[in-house]
Amino acid sequence: MNHRTVGFLARSLPRRRARRIISVETKGAAVTQTSALDRLYEKVIAKGLCAACGACVGNCPYLVKYKGKTVKLDSCTRSDGKCYVYCPAAYFDPEPISQAIFNESYDNNGIGNFAEVKASRSTFDEILAVAQGGGTVTSLMGMALNKGLIDAAVVTSGKGSGGFAGGVVATTLEGVKGCAGSKFVGAHSLDALKEALQSGFTRIGIVGLPCQVRSLRKMQLYDMKDQDLKQRISLVIGLFCNWSFSVGEFQSLIRTRMGTKEIRKFDVPPPPANQLRVETEDGVQIISLDELKPLIQDACRQCPDMTSEFADVSVGMYEGRPGWNTLIIRSRAGLELVEMAIQSGVLQTEPFPVENLTHLRQASRNKKERVSRMTPEASGGHLACHD
Amino acid sequence: MSRLILDEPGKEILLMGNEAIARGALEAGVRVAAAYPGNPSSEIIGNLAQVAKEMGIYVEWSVNEKVAAEVAAAAAVSNMNALVAMKQNGLNVACDFLLNLNLTGIRGGLVVIVADDPSGISSSNEQDSRSFAKLADIPLLEPSTFQEAKEMVREGFELSRRTGNFVMIRSVTRISHARGNVILGPLPKDFPVPYFDTSKPLCPIPTSITHVALHRRFKEAEEILKDSEFNEYWGPEKPELLVITCGSGWLFSKEAIDILGLCSRVAVLKVGTTWPLPKSFLIKHLQKTRRVLFFEEIDPVLENNVAELYAQHNRELPLIEFMGKNSGIVPGTGELSPELILNALGKVTGEAVEFDENQAGQAKDIIEGYAPQRSMAFCAGCPHRASLWAIKQALSLDGRNGVLFGDIGCYALGILPTGFSQLKTVHAMGSGAGMACGFGNFHQFGVNQPSLAVCGDSTFFHAVIPVLVNAVHQRSRFLLVVLDNSATAMTGFQPHPGSPVDAMGQNTSPIVIEDLCKSLGLPTVVMDPFDLDGTIETVCEMIREQTGPKALILRQECALVSGKKQGKKYQVRIDPQRCIGEECGCDRLCTRVFKCPGLTWDRSEKKSRIESVICNGCGVCADICPSHAIVKESA
Ligand SMILES: Cc1cc2nc3c(=O)[nH]c(=O)nc-3n(C[C@H](O)[C@H](O)[C@H](O)COP(=O)(O)OP(=O)(O)OC[C@H]3O[C@@H](n4cnc5c(N)ncnc54)[C@H](O)[C@@H]3O)c2cc1C
Ligand code: SF4
Ligand code: SF4
Ligand code: SF4
Numbered sequence A: 001m002n003h004r005t006v007g008f009l010a011r012s013l014p015r016r017r018a019r020r021i022i023s024v025e026t027k028g029a030a031v032t033q034t035s036a037l038d039r040l041y042e043k044v045i046a047k048g049l050c051a052a053c054g055a056c057v058g059n060c061p062y063l064v065k066y067k068g069k070t071v072k073l074d075s076c077t078r079s080d081g082k083c084y085v086y087c088p089a090a091y092f093d094p095e096p097i098s099q100a101i102f103n104e105s106y107d108n109n110g111i112g113n114f115a116e117v118k119a120s121r122s123t124f125d126e127i128l129a130v131a132q133g134g135g136t137v138t139s140l141m142g143m144a145l146n147k148g149l150i151d152a153a154v155v156t157s158g159k160g161s162g163g164f165a166g167g168v169v170a171t172t173l174e175g176v177k178g179c180a181g182s183k184f185v186g187a188h189s190l191d192a193l194k195e196a197l198q199s200g201f202t203r204i205g206i207v208g209l210p211c212q213v214r215s216l217r218k219m220q221l222y223d224m225k226d227q228d229l230k231q232r233i234s235l236v237i238g239l240f241c242n243w244s245f246s247v248g249e250f251q252s253l254i255r256t257r258m259g260t261k262e263i264r265k266f267d268v269p270p271p272p273a274n275q276l277r278v279e280t281e282d283g284v285q286i287i288s289l290d291e292l293k294p295l296i297q298d299a300c301r302q303c304p305d306m307t308s309e310f311a312d313v314s315v316g317m318y319e320g321r322p323g324w325n326t327l328i329i330r331s332r333a334g335l336e337l338v339e340m341a342i343q344s345g346v347l348q349t350e351p352f353p354v355e356n357l358t359h360l361r362q363a364s365r366n367k368k369e370r371v372s373r374m375t376p377e378a379s380g381g382h383l384a385c386h387d
Numbered sequence B: 001m002s003r004l005i006l007d008e009p010g011k012e013i014l015l016m017g018n019e020a021i022a023r024g025a026l027e028a029g030v031r032v033a034a035a036y037p038g039n040p041s042s043e044i045i046g047n048l049a050q051v052a053k054e055m056g057i058y059v060e061w062s063v064n065e066k067v068a069a070e071v072a073a074a075a076a077v078s079n080m081n082a083l084v085a086m087k088q089n090g091l092n093v094a095c096d097f098l099l100n101l102n103l104t105g106i107r108g109g110l111v112v113i114v115a116d117d118p119s120g121i122s123s124s125n126e127q128d129s130r131s132f133a134k135l136a137d138i139p140l141l142e143p144s145t146f147q148e149a150k151e152m153v154r155e156g157f158e159l160s161r162r163t164g165n166f167v168m169i170r171s172v173t174r175i176s177h178a179r180g181n182v183i184l185g186p187l188p189k190d191f192p193v194p195y196f197d198t199s200k201p202l203c204p205i206p207t208s209i210t211h212v213a214l215h216r217r218f219k220e221a222e223e224i225l226k227d228s229e230f231n232e233y234w235g236p237e238k239p240e241l242l243v244i245t246c247g248s249g250w251l252f253s254k255e256a257i258d259i260l261g262l263c264s265r266v267a268v269l270k271v272g273t274t275w276p277l278p279k280s281f282l283i284k285h286l287q288k289t290r291r292v293l294f295f296e297e298i299d300p301v302l303e304n305n306v307a308e309l310y311a312q313h314n315r316e317l318p319l320i321e322f323m324g325k326n327s328g329i330v331p332g333t334g335e336l337s338p339e340l341i342l343n344a345l346g347k348v349t350g351e352a353v354e355f356d357e358n359q360a361g362q363a364k365d366i367i368e369g370y371a372p373q374r375s376m377a378f379c380a381g382c383p384h385r386a387s388l389w390a391i392k393q394a395l396s397l398d399g400r401n402g403v404l405f406g407d408i409g410c411y412a413l414g415i416l417p418t419g420f421s422q423l424k425t426v427h428a429m430g431s432g433a434g435m436a437c438g439f440g441n442f443h444q445f446g447v448n449q450p451s452l453a454v455c456g457d458s459t460f461f462h463a464v465i466p467v468l469v470n471a472v473h474q475r476s477r478f479l480l481v482v483l484d485n486s487a488t489a490m491t492g493f494q495p496h497p498g499s500p501v502d503a504m505g506q507n508t509s510p511i512v513i514e515d516l517c518k519s520l521g522l523p524t525v526v527m528d529p530f531d532l533d534g535t536i537e538t539v540c541e542m543i544r545e546q547t548g549p550k551a552l553i554l555r556q557e558c559a560l561v562s563g564k565k566q567g568k569k570y571q572v573r574i575d576p577q578r579c580i581g582e583e584c585g586c587d588r589l590c591t592r593v594f595k596c597p598g599l600t601w602d603r604s605e606k607k608s609r610i611e612s613v614i615c616n617g618c619g620v621c622a623d624i625c626p627s628h629a630i631v632k633e634s635a
């Protein structure tokens, strides 16, 4: 138990106990006696803590995404709802998940449990041309598809439904490549997982932000509808993330700034640049982050995970070395994937310098500390070990 | 041939109260009749419209009650006999005109029928319209039987012609909608020649003259009515208790006295000419008792008027204990019933009857064995359900807590779960639009909740057009949603100005609602509410950024009309394999939230089911099922 949550928990102890009793019957998920939806709404959505991960919206007629927001449409009476159980912002308990994926206790060192950290980049020019950094993510996903490790990939396209960034199901390298590049928004991409499951795919790979990775792991752990998610979500590639924008507001700001110009890429160079670079058909435009900060999702201000600590592998930028990624290999599946990629010449890797690792850890801890400065009450589910 | 025009004087036939009223008008030689539909008054004009051709009369469903009163008055100032009928709310609409007409008087015959709805069974409000007669200084008659309903209308016309002013007749649901035997009188052959005497303009100004003239005409009426046979006395000469009653209370009281064996102790005085009171008749009987108990529906109108009379004549009268609504012995609102009267009489006389308290409960149990309890709901396949569903989704998506103002029509049920509790106000005809027009202009105070109103197609014509004119002028940012089911469904499918035929079945050019809105400059969209996604999107778009009023017409025929005309559009069934029922991911969206009565929940199978007898085959539910378990196939 985290010391920061003690006050909060002490106050709600009798209720907690009641919930524990029910939770035995529901695979350990934090099921409440009240409607799961009401609780999700009160604890997460109404408080502005929804990170737009998309876990709840594809699965339920009462929760939809609309112009980048998660909207509750009606009431629901279920107490054991997936919506609440799968939501990363409702509650998150690192321990059972760490045990399930890494077979060991959660390592609270800053960047989570890992086997190895490398510098990496794609060996394909056409991937490097469209990728955000070293194209590691696109190369790994593409290879996994080509080699049949997965039969579908859930990735995030800049042109999802309604003109908003959103999740799509890709089954070819081309499809995955089409989604390369970072969209710095919460894109509800996990709702595309429902589509992939309904289409009958049995080995699905997903690229997600840290919040999405947490949700995916909760899905696998609790698997409320017995969908065999442990097996069917077979590869989780996590991104590094410090924050993301609220998509509705961000996209309308970009549209007013850029007009109809085609946007090729967004980039956030490392500090102290304090900029968002927008590459359009006719050159680069710079927007100061000071101007954009108000558009950052409230949920991100409360998220303690910078490196997707529960992914199979996590990929971020390599500060100071353009065209390269930082690659954290965490699980056995991740290790095998990277080895295969190196052996088959898809990925080029180099050792990751110790001083860079120290720096990465510090950056990660900074994010955690930023959250811990908030009151336990406001810090929401990200921190609360058990609800 | 309609029984209403049987020319067989002396024949006794079974008539509904409203038919008896219509027959009375025919026997009085009515030439013009107008109304806006409203229960419990609707069948009066409905019946006259059916015989209009044969009887050579002019009948119209007017756009609203004020216009109906004006149309009838036009006849009544031109030497004809005319009738206008309305429910209590309608009187309020017509009031402005009628309170000027009383001052000018008329030059023909005009009977104003107001059918009150005690307990508000089919109304938004409960209102005792009788106070209007006192306000307007006009005579008021109240029938107690079906025969009287006919006779009072006939004599009302005579009184109106003799006194040169209109006469009001107050009916109630239990008179208008019940049936009883009526002996027919002769139908006239000759009618006064219609003529507007242009040498004598009609103007209420100066009131120093017209108000005095009104009082004079009222005195004349009092004189004519003082010995009216509509006032009756029944029972012992010197009763220990005198029941004074009117309307439905007359038959109920006599029956109760009989049951309680009080015939030798209690008498009943029925007042048929409620205003002006039959003073000498009342005083004569008040002198012979010490206790009086009043029974009347809704307000203590008669009770207060008699108390006033008593105060004015106290020197001639003994000390009397008055009991009724003011003393709390009779409930202050609602309908009368035999049980209520038995109870009150029992309490006052000490002759309590024994009620089997269980009887009601037993009856309920027996009925529930046959018919499951259902909450008030839109019909299966009703387009209002789809419209309100779309509005609900759109307001949730919009996320600014939009307010949907409503008014009166079938869609007023939208304040209940059957309409997803979307309506937030229900008042008078068109007042949803009026309030939304106001609310749509409060952005200067920082209000950012979208302002929406719904109205029906008939209501649109009745009272909403002036609101739109106002909204354009004030640049109010509100969205008017016209729920156009192409019918005045709530009152029985009477035609309205959007219909291609009039009350008498003649072709007429329908007024197109969207054309009217567009002509006022409103951005206007027409949608089929059964296209849920399209409608949701449209509502979201229309309320997103508003600078002035907009109109959305959701057009889909009333399920009762379309069902009759073309039967089911779709055969709908549920695939039990796909139905996930109560499970997470649905939680019975169709039967728990959407709630069309065509869908039921099979408790034992834990699956939803289509009740094919009830389902109207609209197919809308197929589009809401998250599991695609509801299958629709063209019928
Ligand atoms: C919102 C956001 C914030 C980030 N913040 C940091 C940071 O602070 N520090 C850092 O080192 N790295 C950050 N990254 C990661 C970085 O931008 C690169 O995505 C990462 O380095 C992988 O590079 P790549 O060349 O392998 O990616 P690519 O090969 O270009 O692949 C990128 C993948 O990311 C997926 N993706 C894009 N946008 C989203 C999204 N919004 N949600 C989910 N998936 C998405 C795409 O589907 C694609 O598969 C962030 C990424 C995002 C989306
Ligand atoms: S964080 Fe994800 S699961 Fe939670 S409410 Fe938002 S979209 Fe739904
Ligand atoms: S419990 Fe299930 S059905 Fe209900 S809101 Fe949550 S996810 Fe939807
Ligand atoms: S199709 Fe569905 S919504 Fe339409 S009437 Fe039948 S059960 Fe009701």
Ligand code: SF4
Residues within 6 Å of the ligand: B574, B578, B579, B580, B581, B582, B586, B587, B588, B589, B590, B591, B607, B608, B624, B625, B626, B627, B628, B629, B630
């Ligand atoms: S909405 Fe569909 S899945 Fe849900 S109960 Fe009804 S038929 Fe079954």
